[in-house]
Amino acid sequence: MKKLRIELDTEKCIDNRSCINIDPLHFKSKDNKAFLKKGAGKGNLQVLNLEVSDQEAEKIIKAASSCPTNSIKVIDVQDQKELVTTELKQDNIKEIEAKYDDNKEFVLDPAGYFLIRINKEKKLIEVGFCNERNKLVLKIVGKKPIEVYNEIVNKEKLPIRKDHCAYLGRELQKAYISLQENLEYIQDEELKFQ
Ligand code: SF4
Structure with a gap:
């Protein structure tokens, strides 16, 4: 005991x-x-x-x-x-000021690319995956980002790069917010709140 x-x-x-x-x-x-x-x-x-x-x-x-x-x-x-413990150890922290230049640093994932849109009527996020130019091989629809990326990453196990997984999460969350807030969703563009 x-x-x-x-x-x-x-x-x-x-x-x-x-x-x-x-x-x-x-x-x-x-x-x-x-x-x-x-x-x-x-x-x-x-x-x-x-x-x-x-x-x-x-x-x-x-x-x-x-x-x-x-x-x-x-x-x-x-x-x-x-x-x-609830204490956060803070010795030897490496601090980084994050920077990224899309024009210089973007590299296309050879595994393929995603096409993402929202269906406002059905309140769904729709994702297509092309494994080569204009060749759609997978379509996933879901209500929440976690449903969609869990299918893509854990169940379908698409062999995409880590940065591509992060990109997918960011776009799915933007799509989800657009559905919740009735905003326009355009893949790769910032959301416009007014
Ligand atoms: S619900 Fe999550 S964040 Fe809250 S105490 Fe439990 S584990 Fe921590």
């Missing part, structure tokens, strides 16, 4: 729910924030002290470690040791 103290900073939570998916016994979602089931606290800090089996402790640690915003701290009460 292990005595643990869990601290959850709800202010930092972005509600991606990975802690809840991993450990629904101790984490829940409320008003677009994660909370500790049976936790107590004031303001942003939720606290839960509990005694759990080694197996349960492992699950709590896994859930807390999955948090992308370091919102969950787990402390071993007996050893006073932080099993999952």
Whole structure:
């Protein structure tokens, strides 16, 4: 058995729910924030002290470690040791001011290219993939970017470059925002908010 103290900073939570998916016994979602089931606290800090089996402790640690915003701290009460820390290590940081010149640095992915548009009537993002000029070999439609890129990257496993994956994510998010905000979507152009 292990005595643990869990601290959850709800202010930092972005509600991606990975802690809840991993450990629904101790984490829940409320008003677009994660909370500790049976936790107590004031303001942003939720606290839960509990005694759990080694197996349960492992699950709590896994859930807390999955948090992308370091919102969950787990402390071993007996050893006073932080099993999952919320401190961000900042020694030896490499800092870069990002720059990119499309005219000089753009290189076409030899695997192919995407054609992306939105269907406002059906509220769908439509993506075509050409593996050579004007040769469409795949069409994917979806409501959300994650549905579309999951099909392309994980299921269809298109052999596209990393920068092309990033490009796809950016364009899909722009297409999604256009559908939500009733904007015009033109691939490769900035969205125009008025
Ligand atoms: S993993 Fe972190 S950000 Fe995601 S819901 Fe849990 S506390 Fe919030």
